Amino acid sequence: MEVFHNLLMGFSIAITPLNLLFALFGVLAGTIIGALPGIGPPTGVAILMPLTFGMNPTTAMIMLAGIYYGAMYGGTITSVLINVPGESSSVMTAVEGYQMALKGRAGVALGIATIGSFVAGTFGVILLTLISPILAEFALKFGPPQYFALMFLGLVTLTSLSGGNSVKGFMMTLIGLLLAMVGMDSITGRPRFIMGNLQLLNGFDFLPAAMGLFGISEVLVTMEGPMKMEMQKASLKFKDVWPKAADWAASKWAIVRGTVVGFAIGILPGAGATLASFGSYAVEKKFSKHPEEFGHGAIEGVAGPESANNSASAAAMVPLLTLGIPSSATTAILMGAMMMYGLRPGPLLFDTNPDLVWGLIASMYIGNVILVIMNIGMIPAFVSVLRTPISILMPLIVVFTLVGSYSANNNLFDVWVMLGFGIAGYFMRKFGYPPAPIVLALVLGSNTERTLRQSLMMSRGSLGIFFSEPIVVTLMTVTLVILIAPVIGMVMKYARNRRTPGGAQAGGGTGEA
Amino acid sequence: MKKSRFLVAGLTLVALFIGMFAGGVLAKSDYPSRPIEFVVPFNPGGGSDNMARMIAAIYDKERILPQPLVVVNKAGGSGSVGMSYVQTKNGDPYVIMTAVPQVLTVPLTTGSTDVLHWTKLTPIALLALDEFMLVVRYDSPYQNVKELVNAAKAAPKTIKFGGSEVGSEDSILTDIFAQKAGVQFNYIPFKSGGEVMTALLGGHLDVVWANPNEAMSQMEAKKVRVLAVANRERLKGAPNIPTLKENGIDVHWQMLRGIFAAPGIKDAERKVLEKAMKKLTDSPTWKKDFIEANFLTPKYMDSKAYAQFLKDKEAEYKAILKNLGVLK
Numbered sequence: 001m002e003v004f005h006n007l008l009m010g011f012s013i014a015i016t017p018l019n020l021l022f023a024l025f026g027v028l029a030g031t032i033i034g035a036l037p038g039i040g041p042p043t044g045v046a047i048l049m050p051l052t053f054g055m056n057p058t059t060a061m062i063m064l065a066g067i068y069y070g071a072m073y074g075g076t077i078t079s080v081l082i083n084v085p086g087e088s089s090s091v092m093t094a095v096e097g098y099q100m101a102l103k104g105r106a107g108v109a110l111g112i113a114t115i116g117s118f119v120a121g122t123f124g125v126i127l128l129t130l131i132s133p134i135l136a137e138f139a140l141k142f143g144p145p146q147y148f149a150l151m152f153l154g155l156v157t158l159t160s161l162s163g164g165n166s167v168k169g170f171m172m173t174l175i176g177l178l179l180a181m182v183g184m185d186s187i188t189g190r191p192r193f194i195m196g197n198l199q200l201l202n203g204f205d206f207l208p209a210a211m212g213l214f215g216i217s218e219v220l221v222t223m224e225g226p227m228k229m230e231m232q233k234a235s236l237k238f239k240d241v242w243p244k245a246a247d248w249a250a251s252k253w254a255i256v257r258g259t260v261v262g263f264a265i266g267i268l269p270g271a272g273a274t275l276a277s278f279g280s281y282a283v284e285k286k287f288s289k290h291p292e293e294f295g296h297g298a299i300e301g302v303a304g305p306e307s308a309n310n311s312a313s314a315a316a317m318v319p320l321l322t323l324g325i326p327s328s329a330t331t332a333i334l335m336g337a338m339m340m341y342g343l344r345p346g347p348l349l350f351d352t353n354p355d356l357v358w359g360l361i362a363s364m365y366i367g368n369v370i371l372v373i374m375n376i377g378m379i380p381a382f383v384s385v386l387r388t389p390i391s392i393l394m395p396l397i398v399v400f401t402l403v404g405s406y407s408a409n410n411n412l413f414d415v416w417v418m419l420g421f422g423i424a425g426y427f428m429r430k431f432g433y434p435p436a437p438i439v440l441a442l443v444l445g446s447n448t449e450r451t452l453r454q455s456l457m458m459s460r461g462s463l464g465i466f467f468s469e470p471i472v473v474t475l476m477t478v479t480l481v482i483l484i485a486p487v488i489g490m491v492m493k494y495a496r497n498r499r500t501p502g503g504a505q506a507g508g509g510t511g512e513a
Numbered sequence: 514m515k516k517s518r519f520l521v522a523g524l525t526l527v528a529l530f531i532g533m534f535a536g537g538v539l540a541k542s543d544y545p546s547r548p549i550e551f552v553v554p555f556n557p558g559g560g561s562d563n564m565a566r567m568i569a570a571i572y573d574k575e576r577i578l579p580q581p582l583v584v585v586n587k588a589g590g591s592g593s594v595g596m597s598y599v600q601t602k603n604g605d606p607y608v609i610m611t612a613v614p615q616v617l618t619v620p621l622t623t624g625s626t627d628v629l630h631w632t633k634l635t636p637i638a639l640l641a642l643d644e645f646m647l648v649v650r651y652d653s654p655y656q657n658v659k660e661l662v663n664a665a666k667a668a669p670k671t672i673k674f675g676g677s678e679v680g681s682e683d684s685i686l687t688d689i690f691a692q693k694a695g696v697q698f699n700y701i702p703f704k705s706g707g708e709v710m711t712a713l714l715g716g717h718l719d720v721v722w723a724n725p726n727e728a729m730s731q732m733e734a735k736k737v738r739v740l741a742v743a744n745r746e747r748l749k750g751a752p753n754i755p756t757l758k759e760n761g762i763d764v765h766w767q768m769l770r771g772i773f774a775a776p777g778i779k780d781a782e783r784k785v786l787e788k789a790m791k792k793l794t795d796s797p798t799w800k801k802d803f804i805e806a807n808f809l810t811p812k813y814m815d816s817k818a819y820a821q822f823l824k825d826k827e828a829e830y831k832a833i834l835k836n837l838g839v840l841k
Contacts, residue, residue: 024802036829042556042557042558043557043586044559046558048560049566050566050570050573052571053570053574126527140711140714140715140716141715142656143712143715143717144701144712144717149645155779184591184678185678186678186704187589187678187679187702188678188680188701188702189622189678189679189680189839190622190623190680190837190839191623194595196594198594198623198625198628198629199589200595201589201591201593201594201623202589202594212581226724251662268526269707269711271706298651301686309523319711321734323713323714324730324731325543325707325714326558326707327707327709329556329557329558330558331555332558332559332707333557335558335564336557336558336562336566338561339726339806340563340566340567340802342802342806344729344730344733344734345730346729346730346731346734347730347731347734347736348730348733348734361694379760389783409586409587409588409589409594410585410586410587411594412589450704454701454702454703457699457700457701458673458701458717460670460699471640478722
């Protein structure tokens, strides 16, 4: 088959010592960048791009792409160890992974995440190799109405993220949506709710919000307890930190589902790895036999999203290579880099530069192998971070979040936003309000609003556009079912409670709908 | 033992800081004596960011200045966050930024011209002008401008026209185009050029504006058709594409790409930067890898001419935005 011929040619390019060296350098740099809060893959690629000038374009692209998918591995580390997401697609990992770490299962979380990342990353590259033109055509079917339906589905399903009280979850989602409205209205180009503060023109970035709500609030809550100079006495022997058979059994389907969900979402321009990881988390919670464990260290909640963000990063290469359309901030920079090397990214790239495209694809197989070996080898070292006494670890978290929120946009205002969310997060924890829905609404809010308004402009005001075509009909139907089912459940429960006087108040326990 | 080591480290740091500051103060005469911060008021990956990184690379390669340009992204508020940052650096010749039309339009549309304005910066040079192309899908029923205009006349407000947010250049240009052609479109705003092109290719839009670097590769692959370029003359790099003027619609619109420095810098420092930018635009690498590769029109203007150009453009935008109802 021609594909295999091409792939073999790609491998013959990717395994030259120089290209191997730069693949190694790229994934190593990516892992570090992924682990550093605030510096996400887009910034990392942009910072390291000047190193590649004068290089052969294929070698340069191999290195830059390595940074991108390497960061998906690295983002897990700080999420699990100190509850500070290294980059946006690891927010859900912070929710479950950190809880696992508190129970002395940090190594298990990291191990599962690494293997899941490898499986998903490799699967993503296989799809990229075999059927990218078909996939690209599918991705183009997503216009504003389809995106709105997808985001709406995401918001509705993920509101039950809270684990406990779904009313509180919905409240947090709504607050998040309100916060997401602050800033420039992307339809009319006018400022909203900025109260004369130009810093607010860009709205609330969700990364400082996530760092505050997860990281700082964690520090504040811990400060209330006794500050013992005691360390966690976890064994660092490999066989003690490595996932056990039971962990594998619990995660294997989560990895598979995460891979598929991640790829499907990642291929859509504009959706990306962050949405993919949220999507996978929601799917895991729905499929789980014990949804009550979510929020308290459910291993599927790490395995799924971490797999999803990796297959999404491979999927994001599909529109870039086959259509010349950047689907995320990182692929936009990769595209800019290609133009600087004198290449013309576009639908003809496979024909005009087969050596670059196939060399790059082949290097992604190799890069994933390097990453899995490297990350597994380092797990004991990472876990040893947890042996740091709390009285040192907590200030370190503060430093990480302060530097991270500043360096994301080099903007001091973001630091204040982060601290504000940290204080809010503290009180939310005290009163049992889940922070994740706020973060999610900040991620999805402005896109949800914009695609809704775009759709209605396209249809000139008719809601019929949301029931006009198979993809959008399917998504809307699923959403409406999910939305209505708990209401029916609540009504029935209420009716039952009235029949049996003294029954518990309605409203609780519908989170798993 | 441990303590003394900390002491030594601390003292070294202090010495380093003093050295840095002293260096900055003493070396004012031979500007630039340290790296220059090159602010991009947008995220990595956009046109403004690509240009800044290209400039920094050429400066480095051809030693245009003795010190490097360090690209720093300060995104937010359609460029206003980066712009207000540079505004605060009064008299500091070590901060420059890229300029695009948002520098003019955002203060107008947000009603914040009193705090945020290009006159609060030092214009250094205009480097190039970017083009706007009228683009449809390859299999579109509209094979030329005339067919598009006729269809729009037959069914007003139904043709879905894509571009960036209302008040941006895309939307301003759409209104001018519609006005001159005597038609009305259904304008759908998007967040970025990439999203607009994706929606066009997916069949969700009928016609869009795109910069040549977005449109040309799609055109070569026969995915899209470029109906016209919004210029009075045909582009050198694409002589087969007709102009809007040839189609009887006299619309001429280009997007500025220039450089600002912090306000209040010395004349001598401004001249150094001006000269460096001139050198850049004369460089063959710039001409080939940036201008030609992106189908731009090279257009150098020095500080004075550029300031006048901005003044004229601002008046033009103001009139148009008022006409559109964006400004009162």
